[in-house]
Amino acid sequence: YRVDRAVLPGLRRRPDIVFGPARVAVFVDGCFWHGCPEHATWPKNNAEFWREKIETNRQRDRDTDRRFAEAGWQVVRVWEHEDPLRAASEIQSLVEARRG
Numbered sequence: 001y002r003v004d005r006a007v008l009p010g011l012r013r014r015p016d017i018v019f020g021p022a023r024v025a026v027f028v029d030g031c032f033w034h035g036c037p038e039h040a041t042w043p044k045n046n047a048e049f050w051r052e053k054i055e056t057n058r059q060r061d062r063d064t065d066r067r068f069a070e071a072g073w074q075v076v077r078v079w080e081h082e083d084p085l086r087a088a089s090e091i092q093s094l095v096e097a098r099r100g
Contacts, residue, residue: 008071013064015075017091022098023073026091027064030080033057039081074098 002018007025015025031039035054043050065075074094078087 007073008067011064011067013060013067019091019095019098022095024076024091024095024098025068025073026076026078027061028078028080029061034061034079036079036081038079 002020004014004016005018006012006014007018016028017026018024019026029036032041033054035058040054042054061077065077068075076091076094078091
């Protein structure tokens with residue numbers, strides 16, 4: 001695996017972890033910055049700015065997922081609050097399955 005590696009030429013979005021041979025890209029999303037449905041908070045100060053910023057991040061995440069899928073990659077998104085051992089186990093299973 002590789003950490004913070006560019007995958008798609010011309011796209012400045014870099015997965016946090018890349019399993020190249022299996023074509024699995026892992027993004028670890030922060031609850032605040034990516035608008036976690038369970039833990040996201042909406043600041044009261046400068047509320048309009050933050051709502052737009054976070055919604056733009058969410059749209060970019062969906063676009064990233066689409067672009068990676070079109071290029072043959074499997075995207076895994078892990079929320080920062082998720083159990084790391086469970087997430088690692090699921091990622092391991094996916095990587096092994098894609099390697100055949």
